[in-house]
Amino acid sequence: xxxxxxxxxxxxxLIIGAGAVGSGVAYTLAKAGFKNVTVLERENDxxxxxxxxxxxxxxxxxxxxxxxxxxxxxxxxxxxxxKDSVAPPEWREVxxxxxxxxxxxxxxxxxxxxxxxxxxxxxxxxxxxxxVEKCPAIDVNEIAGSLWCPSDGYLTPYRLVKSYERQCIxxxxxxxxxxxxxxxxxxxxxxxxxxxxxxxxxxxxxxLAAGAHAYPLALKAGLELPVxxxxxxxxxxxxxxxxxxxWPCLRIPEMSIYGRVSNGSLLLGGWERVGxxxxxxxxxxxxxxxxxxxDWGVLxxxxxxxxxxxxxxxxxxxxxxxxxxxxxxxxxHFIIGESTKRPGLVMAVGCNAHGISGSAGIGSLLLEAxxxxxxxxxxxxxxxxxxxxxxxxxSSVKEARSVYEHYYSD
Ligand SMILES: Cc1cc2nc3c(=O)[nH]c(=O)nc-3n(C[C@H](O)[C@H](O)[C@H](O)COP(=O)(O)OP(=O)(O)OC[C@H]3O[C@@H](n4cnc5c(N)ncnc54)[C@H](O)[C@@H]3O)c2cc1C
Numbered sequence: 001x002x003x004x005x006x007x008x009x010x011x012x013x014l015i016i017g018a019g020a021v022g023s024g025v026a027y028t029l030a031k032a033g034f035k036n037v038t039v040l041e042r043e044n045d046x047x048x049x050x051x052x053x054x055x056x057x058x059x060x061x062x063x064x065x066x067x068x069x070x071x072x073x074x075x076x077x078x079x080x081x082x083k084d085s086v087a088p089p090e091w092r093e094v095x096x097x098x099x100x101x102x103x104x105x106x107x108x109x110x111x112x113x114x115x116x117x118x119x120x121x122x123x124x125x126x127x128x129x130x131x132v133e134k135c136p137a138i139d140v141n142e143i144a145g146s147l148w149c150p151s152d153g154y155l156t157p158y159r160l161v162k163s164y165e166r167q168c169i170x171x172x173x174x175x176x177x178x179x180x181x182x183x184x185x186x187x188x189x190x191x192x193x194x195x196x197x198x199x200x201x202x203x204x205x206x207x208l209a210a211g212a213h214a215y216p217l218a219l220k221a222g223l224e225l226p227v228x229x230x231x232x233x234x235x236x237x238x239x240x241x242x243x244x245x246x247w248p249c250l251r252i253p254e255m256s257i258y259g260r261v262s263n264g265s266l267l268l269g270g271w272e273r274v275g276x277x278x279x280x281x282x283x284x285x286x287x288x289x290x291x292x293x294x295d296w297g298v299l300x301x302x303x304x305x306x307x308x309x310x311x312x313x314x315x316x317x318x319x320x321x322x323x324x325x326x327x328x329x330x331x332x333h334f335i336i337g338e339s340t341k342r343p344g345l346v347m348a349v350g351c352n353a354h355g356i357s358g359s360a361g362i363g364s365l366l367l368e369a370x371x372x373x374x375x376x377x378x379x380x381x382x383x384x385x386x387x388x389x390x391x392x393x394x395s396s397v398k399e400a401r402s403v404y405e406h407y408y409s410d
Pocket of ligand 1: 016017018019020021022040041042043046047048049050051052053054055056057058179180181182209210211212213217232233234269285286322323324325326327349351352353354355356357358
């Protein structure tokens with residue numbers, strides 16, 4: 001591939017998957033001036049698979065400077081997209097409270113706050129009383145306080161992707177629905193495009209953003225990547241009196257749960273103590289991911305834990321359950337960038353359950369990986385090349401599940 005095409009913006013891109021990640025990447029490429037960008041999606045609309053199930057929380061408080069920066073980039077994009085009155089992502093910058101139940105936890109949050117401060121993300125410690133002023137449903141006696149991040153918030157994942165799609169189309173990108181990628185056009189190890197039942201599509205770069213289907217598709221190009229789908233779910237209650245949509249998002253790491261107000265109801269989810277993964281080696285690329293049975297044992301445990309802080313939530317009627325297979329990697333980091341083993345094939349997979357909040361930031365990391373002559377150490381560390389030729393599946397699955405199970409370990 002002639003790299004000068006990246007410099008003069010004449011390079012062509014195919015993106016497999018119109019979830020939050022593929023669409024966010026398309027948006028970043030289009031904003032950077034690339035005109036020839038086509039997104040291929042096998043469903044009949046964008047964001048129908050994992051993204052549609054997302055809770056939409058967008059948290060910027062992370063445990064490394066690079067991750068905080070990435071989330072900040074995404075939030076800046078959500079603010080920008082929200083200015084469009086036709087298809088806004090329904091971004092609500094209500095802030096977030098990371099609640100500590102103990103003084104030991106407070107010490108972890110102090111460390112997180114100093115990471116945030118290093119990159120200019122404003123956070124502050126609130127006492128229990130100050131926390132309850134922001135979310136009056138919480139019992140002041142049950143908490144030690146919280147880390148407040150005023151620029152956090154939530155959005156509607158489907159709306160975010162519609163927003164990306166609309167802006168991309170305005171900038172000249174194509175979104176083609178109902179096209180399933182079956183295999184790759186290859187010249188030796190070079191990837192030159194994809195084969196679909198509706199014909200071949202050629203491009204200088206093919207970007208794989210197929211969520212839980214990343215493994216079987218990458219394998220068709222001869223790459224084995226440890227992208228492990230792990231089940232995740234939350235429920236939404238029927239509307240509750242006095243639950244204000246402007247209350248902040250809540251994260252309670254000591255209980256491994258999160259929540260937010262959703263149209264006057266409570267959305268409550270969490271991370272299972274023992275993760276349940278799906279073996280993607282059993283998943284054919286043309287097959288849907290297996291359906292997930294609602295595990296009320298798990299969901300009601302989230303509710304019981306939350307009720308220690310908000311007692312009257314116990315037994316609230318449930319209106320909806322959302323569930324899906326977000327993907328995890330053994331080291332907990334995204335897989336972003338071109339494979340040197342398969343030049344022309346670029347990964348945007350392994351989102352570790354923040355593919356929605358991270359979507360815009362992921363796009364800019366991918367752009368840096370492709371176009372920068374001196375990409376940052378962080379970007380280099382995300383390369384698919386970090387995984388060896390043959391995955392050791394049993395250890396990869398164990399490690400990926402552990403990333404899920406310890407999601408909130410600060
Ligand atoms: C219950 C739940 C709650 C969550 N909450 C949050 C949250 O609050 N914040 C957050 O940031 N993240 C959250 N996540 C994680 C988030 O949903 C994922 O990280 C994100 O949606 C991944 O986006 P994606 O584009 O990679 O995958 P997907 O949304 O799955 O998109 C992949 C797309 O690729 C398409 N595709 C697959 N194979 C092919 C093919 N062969 N040809 C063409 N197209 C193909 C699929 O049809 C699909 O549309 C949550 C996930 C779940 C399940």
